[in-house]
Amino acid sequence: MKARTRAATILLTPFFLLFTAVMVVPIGYAVWLSLFTEKQSGLGFGGTETVFTGLDNYTAALGDRAFREGFGVLLGYCLFYIPLLLAGALGLALLLDSALARARRFFQLALFLPHAVPGIIAALIWVYLYTPQLSPVVQAMEAGGIGFDFFSPEGALPSIINIALWEWLGYNMVIFYAALQAIDRSVLEAATVDGAGAWRIAFSVKIPLVKASLAMVGLFTVIGSLQLFTEPLILNKGTGSAVTSTWTPNMYAYTAAFDRNDYGLAAAASVLLALTAALLSFAVTRLTGRRKAGTAGTARRERTA
Amino acid sequence: MTRSWSRTSRVIAGTATALAVLTACGGGGDDTANKSNEPVTITFWGWAKGSKDVVDAFNASHTDIQVKFEEIPSGTAGGYAKISNAVKAGNAPDLVSIEYSSLPEFVSSGALQDIGGEFTEADRAKLLPQTVELTTLGGKTWAVPFDAAPQAFFYRKDLFAKYKVEVPTTWDAFRKAAEQVKKADAKARIATFFPDDPTTFEAMAWQAGAQWFKAENDTWKIDTTDAATTKVTAYWQGLLDAGLVHKNASFSPEWTGSLKNGTTIGYLGASWGAGVLKGTLPEQNGKWAVAPMPSWDGKPASGMLGGTSFAVTKDSKRKAAAVTFAEWMSTTEDGVKARIASGTSSAFPAAAALRPVAKKAFDASYYGGQDIYALFEASGASISPNWAWGPTTGTTNTTIKDHFGKIAQGGPGIADAVKAGHDATVAELTKRGLKVEG
Numbered sequence: 001m002k003a004r005t006r007a008a009t010i011l012l013t014p015f016f017l018l019f020t021a022v023m024v025v026p027i028g029y030a031v032w033l034s035l036f037t038e039k040q041s042g043l044g045f046g047g048t049e050t051v052f053t054g055l056d057n058y059t060a061a062l063g064d065r066a067f068r069e070g071f072g073v074l075l076g077y078c079l080f081y082i083p084l085l086l087a088g089a090l091g092l093a094l095l096l097d098s099a100l101a102r103a104r105r106f107f108q109l110a111l112f113l114p115h116a117v118p119g120i121i122a123a124l125i126w127v128y129l130y131t132p133q134l135s136p137v138v139q140a141m142e143a144g145g146i147g148f149d150f151f152s153p154e155g156a157l158p159s160i161i162n163i164a165l166w167e168w169l170g171y172n173m174v175i176f177y178a179a180l181q182a183i184d185r186s187v188l189e190a191a192t193v194d195g196a197g198a199w200r201i202a203f204s205v206k207i208p209l210v211k212a213s214l215a216m217v218g219l220f221t222v223i224g225s226l227q228l229f230t231e232p233l234i235l236n237k238g239t240g241s242a243v244t245s246t247w248t249p250n251m252y253a254y255t256a257a258f259d260r261n262d263y264g265l266a267a268a269a270s271v272l273l274a275l276t277a278a279l280l281s282f283a284v285t286r287l288t289g290r291r292k293a294g295t296a297g298t299a300r301r302e303r304t305a
Numbered sequence: 306m307t308r309s310w311s312r313t314s315r316v317i318a319g320t321a322t323a324l325a326v327l328t329a330c331g332g333g334g335d336d337t338a339n340k341s342n343e344p345v346t347i348t349f350w351g352w353a354k355g356s357k358d359v360v361d362a363f364n365a366s367h368t369d370i371q372v373k374f375e376e377i378p379s380g381t382a383g384g385y386a387k388i389s390n391a392v393k394a395g396n397a398p399d400l401v402s403i404e405y406s407s408l409p410e411f412v413s414s415g416a417l418q419d420i421g422g423e424f425t426e427a428d429r430a431k432l433l434p435q436t437v438e439l440t441t442l443g444g445k446t447w448a449v450p451f452d453a454a455p456q457a458f459f460y461r462k463d464l465f466a467k468y469k470v471e472v473p474t475t476w477d478a479f480r481k482a483a484e485q486v487k488k489a490d491a492k493a494r495i496a497t498f499f500p501d502d503p504t505t506f507e508a509m510a511w512q513a514g515a516q517w518f519k520a521e522n523d524t525w526k527i528d529t530t531d532a533a534t535t536k537v538t539a540y541w542q543g544l545l546d547a548g549l550v551h552k553n554a555s556f557s558p559e560w561t562g563s564l565k566n567g568t569t570i571g572y573l574g575a576s577w578g579a580g581v582l583k584g585t586l587p588e589q590n591g592k593w594a595v596a597p598m599p600s601w602d603g604k605p606a607s608g609m610l611g612g613t614s615f616a617v618t619k620d621s622k623r624k625a626a627a628v629t630f631a632e633w634m635s636t637t638e639d640g641v642k643a644r645i646a647s648g649t650s651s652a653f654p655a656a657a658a659l660r661p662v663a664k665k666a667f668d669a670s671y672y673g674g675q676d677i678y679a680l681f682e683a684s685g686a687s688i689s690p691n692w693a694w695g696p697t698t699g700t701t702n703t704t705i706k707d708h709f710g711k712i713a714q715g716g717p718g719i720a721d722a723v724k725a726g727h728d729a730t731v732a733e734l735t736k737r738g739l740k741v742e743g
Contacts, residue, residue: 039738042523044413044696045443060736133559133568153711236710237382240500240554244707258386259699260733261414263393 057268093176151241215288355647413696511608518695527743580651
């Protein structure tokens, strides 16, 4: 027992050291920073004085319309992006898993490939594809009578969602596909013998059996969405589009720190965003955890019946 | 977990490294301690065209000071963030490039040191007074001005002739010319409104005589609703509404693309733009010409668009060496020649005596041998001396840029963007504890 404790300590120490150095300390530092503001006097050319301002930075962030609007953007993003992503990835995984699919390996790789492109590069490529004078896509759309400005205030959200979908669809499809492959084939054979068609099997057997993966992907996607940053930043920097520098809360913190030199405000905004993420993850895990317990119950009941 | 936290951790790591390095050096890097033959090595961060060539030339001709040059992204593209972070982390380079518009922001955040002792009154007298004014804040000298950036209008000589359009000297004539261009070729426009770059618009307001930031006693007076700004705002809104100019991001692929295929036939820029065009569109050699900026009354008038200065960071212990190098770049024949001879820079030196040197070093065959430096000279003298930048340019410009992006037919316009910038500026100054009116 003692030896095991020692082994555990030795094996866990590197993790906790790194965890402390790159997570706990910076978080503590951010909280500390968020309690101070740099004040100046006169015309402001006499240097700064760091003053303890308590929760002022938090009220300033919450009182700033731009910051609140950032959460609104995130909400809109999640409402469209998450269902589209889950449905798309699951649909593709089911197609690959079905008997119909040919060249399975090829499609698996082809669909996964966009994920291998780093977010920044993907965003840059999409900026090119969105730019009216340059893009073959926009030109083809115009030729077909569809005029859509991807950089306009209405176009900004769909533009970003589209980029994110391409990036993450294949990745999540692989997760779902792996879960589908893990299903015991005899269950599927039994369903076939009972006369269930492909649709029926997909909806009544396969999807219920991969619910756990669905919940996990959902959770990761929610957390990932809250941190939306790279793609909108690229659309903000190089295009003159309607994506503002404070479009998402993460961008708000970035702009506060690096365009406005207000590290206190940036820290406060980051802490608020982190709290939101923590609350949401807690809610999602609780919710899906309960449902999982529920489905397990029904399964047992069905078996006894 | 969030982006800024990982940045924070980097800042901490940076600080730790810097501390370690400092202790290891044990004060060996100090100017006064360095009396031996060992050269003083300073680090310089910049992005201006030709910087590398200048540094190489300096290192080759100096034994007492050696410069290590590190290229960073241009200021608003991330360079300023990098500098602020480095200063915060305590591992900043000795000398940095800062544009006039951002200098007050860096001064007010305490990132720089006063160089008045090294860069003396006599040195400053050699430079364009407007640039000295822009680098003197609160009675102290904060930077060595390098170039003045008088505005200029670049246009396609061949296409202007083909469309029978006269080069406009007033803004009224400019609008008429814009209409003619559009009529001659439905796809072509005379120039571009840059929604991503408020400084181009601010230079227009500056040219018209606006004074957005005024320091009076201990109070900042913010005024963006004066007659000049109102006039410029209405004028550009009119051009946009009538579709007489393109609306593209500056230096974006779409802007460059439209220059390449001749659907943008003019560029309202500044002196340094001559080198940029030459570098971006080498195949249009001989097709471009430069004209003074159109003005409101036909008399020469100019704002300033960009323009770089060199400043010494707060913690640098090699201030004297850094200023020596900065002065060499800005005020010596060798320094200016090395930069311009690199081929891509058309900088207009703040030092009057060096303009003939710059002129000689710049190959103007791209502009059909036109004497563009004489034009910059006249334009530079007409730069309105009233304009000053405030200590919150970051906030002001980011806000205006955000709102420029939302400009739409029948929707919000330029005036809304300027108003938003105004409000954000006042709020930011107030938050910092400064007195504001406006």
